[in-house]
Amino acid sequence: MTSPSPAPTRGFTGRARAADRDPRLPPGQYDARDTWPVLSAEVTPDLAAADWTFRVGGLVARPRTWTWDEAHALPASEYRGDIHCVTSWSKFGVRFGGVSLDAFLAGAGGPLPAAKHVVAYSHTGYTANLPLADVTGGRAWIAWEYDGAPLPPEHGGPARLVVPHLYFWKSAKWIAGLELLDHDEPGFWEKNGYHHRGDPWREERYAGD
Amino acid sequence: MTDTSSGASVPPFVPPTAFAVPGRIAVSEQAAAHWQQALITRIHRETRAATTFRLKVPEWQGHLPGQHLMLRLTAADGYVAQRHYSLASAPDDSGEIELTVDHVPGGEVSGHLHTVAREGDTVEVRGPLSGFFAWPGDRPALLLGAGSGVVPLMSMIRHHRRAGLTVPLRLLVSARTREDLIYADEYGAETDVILTRSEGRLRAGHLAPLLGDGRPDGGWEAYICGSNGFAEHASRLLVDGGQPVDRIRIERFG
Ligand SMILES: Cc1cc2nc3c(=O)[nH]c(=O)nc-3n(C[C@H](O)[C@H](O)[C@H](O)COP(=O)(O)OP(=O)(O)OC[C@H]3O[C@@H](n4cnc5c(N)ncnc54)[C@H](O)[C@@H]3O)c2cc1C
Numbered sequence: 380m381t382s383p384s385p386a387p388t389r390g391f392t393g394r395a396r397a398a399d400r401d402p403r404l405p406p407g408q409y410d411a412r413d414t415w416p417v418l419s420a421e422v423t424p425d426l427a428a429a430d431w432t433f434r435v436g437g438l439v440a441r442p443r444t445w446t447w448d449e450a451h452a453l454p455a456s457e458y459r460g461d462i463h464c465v466t467s468w469s470k471f472g473v474r475f476g477g478v479s480l481d482a483f484l485a486g487a488g489g490p491l492p493a494a495k496h497v498v499a500y501s502h503t504g505y506t507a508n509l510p511l512a513d514v515t516g517g518r519a520w521i522a523w524e525y526d527g528a529p530l531p532p533e534h535g536g537p538a539r540l541v542v543p544h545l546y547f548w549k550s551a552k553w554i555a556g557l558e559l560l561d562h563d564e565p566g567f568w569e570k571n572g573y574h575h576r577g578d579p580w581r582e583e584r585y586a587g588d
Numbered sequence: 589m590t591d592t593s594s595g596a597s598v599p600p601f602v603p604p605t606a607f608a609v610p611g612r613i614a615v616s617e618q619a620a621a622h623w624q625q626a627l628i629t630r631i632h633r634e635t636r637a638a639t640t641f642r643l644k645v646p647e648w649q650g651h652l653p654g655q656h657l658m659l660r661l662t663a664a665d666g667y668v669a670q671r672h673y674s675l676a677s678a679p680d681d682s683g684e685i686e687l688t689v690d691h692v693p694g695g696e697v698s699g700h701l702h703t704v705a706r707e708g709d710t711v712e713v714r715g716p717l718s719g720f721f722a723w724p725g726d727r728p729a730l731l732l733g734a735g736s737g738v739v740p741l742m743s744m745i746r747h748h749r750r751a752g753l754t755v756p757l758r759l760l761v762s763a764r765t766r767e768d769l770i771y772a773d774e775y776g777a778e779t780d781v782i783l784t785r786s787e788g789r790l791r792a793g794h795l796a797p798l799l800g801d802g803r804p805d806g807g808w809e810a811y812i813c814g815s816n817g818f819a820e821h822a823s824r825l826l827v828d829g830g831q832p833v834d835r836i837r838i839e840r841f842g
Contacts, residue, residue, distance in 0.1 A: 385660060388662050388663070388709070391669075391700050391704065393663040407668060416816070416840075416842035417816040417840055420839070467669075567720075568720075571720045585620040585717065588621050
């Protein structure tokens with residue numbers, strides 16, 4: 380429901396001119412450049428890699444849990460590209476190293492036909508809901524490296540979900556598991572007024588957008 | 589660690605720890621999605637870097653202390669910039685709200701507000717947003733803020749006073765110097781001020797009298813707001829002091 384042509388603000392020219400606006404920037408976003416703001420509403424957990432586990436459960440053929448070492452034995456996969464936070468910053472050309480979520484789903488015997496949605500759980504109890512189609516087909520990763528180094532705790536280390544084509548609150552930090560469901564179940568921010576899907580290119584920020 | 593049971597019969601996965609806590613209130617989807625014109629009725633300088641903007645928002649549906657909004661500026665060619673700002677004012681029926689904005693060097697939106705905006709201008713806002721950091725005034729609240737992070741916490745203090753609440757409320761606010769302290773004249777007995785340039789930063793000793801035996805019945809709901817560095821430091825002190833992690837709410841300004 381974003382109004383199509385907002386009234387100009389007296390005297391505002393903007394730092395980035397519309398003409399040379401980077402085409403990688405979704406509407407309403409700005410380039411955070413070298414900064415990587417931290418936005419989480421909870422205490423950063425003290426979670427050692429040795430204690431980290433990742434579970435795929437719910438509507439899959441063989442629910443299963445991976446340890447750190449078991450997860451690292453899966454084929455490595457990398458995301459290189461951009462990320463977009465609902466608070467308006469975007470970051471270009473980031474590099475996350477980890478494993479494609481497809482490899483974990485395959486390891487759990489694949490989704491059952493009824494599976495349509497997932498809830499991502501963190502080790503802190505944070506949740507985010509996603510359509511299954513948004514985390515399959517090479518569109519989502521479990522990442523433990525950022526720019527070739529271990530992912531810092533405040534950015535979700537030892538491991539986080541990365542779903543770069545949606546606003547970054549969907550990319551649950553301190554990821555603990557995915558539950559596949561036949562129905563949609565709003566997660567933490569979705570229950571707090573945020574949009575259910577969160578596509579940055581459609582500016583799906585808040586419920587009702 | 590491989591389960592062999594079939595998908596359908598497995599109980600829902602429950603994570604081993606639960607830090608995240610539910611939001612305090614339901615958020616109006618309509619208010620959150622709708623951009624409104626806001627008229628700047630008053631600009632009031634708080635400190636050398638922070639300024640309060642009073643906005644008349646005709647269709648404002650009310651808010652709870654701790655909530656924020658999104659503010660949008662539009663250039664003549666259609667370029668827009670939008671940022672989140674916490675509500676500084678207590679909920680009231682004046683039809684006006686207040687924001688307090690720090691002038692970030694080189695900042696696009698805060699720079700415009702501080703150097704170009706004047707009374708009589710309009711900006712656009714949508715909100716209030718997010719129920720997570722909101723405080724309805726129901727539970728004892730321990731507030732820790734630094735710099736402009738005190739803004740949503742001041743909304744809580746103003747609400748507490750205005751509504752004549754008796755539920756315990758304490759604020760620990762840190763600023764670099766007395767001159768950098770936002771709302772300096774407004775703090776009362778509920779507040780301890782920490783001036784970091786002369787006294788150093790928030791320490792366990794500041795919190796000790798409020799934790800342990802100093803806790804009110806039912807314990808505190810803790811609200812931390814400020815930069816990420818402050819939030820990390822303050823939240824660790826609280827956890828070390830025995831505050832349950834699932835009763836700590838954090839708003840990081842980025
Ligand atoms: C929930 C929430 C509530 C908030 N509440 C408040 C509040 O109550 N009060 C408050 O003051 N703030 C608040 N903030 C922070 C606020 O949203 C803005 O981040 C802040 O005002 C800075 O915005 P800006 O446009 O002025 O700066 P930006 O333009 O975003 O710049 C931020 C920094 O990055 C640098 N920078 C970024 N991009 C470029 C570039 N392209 N070229 C050069 N330099 C660049 C700038 O120099 C500056 O140092 C809140 C944030 C959140 C998430």
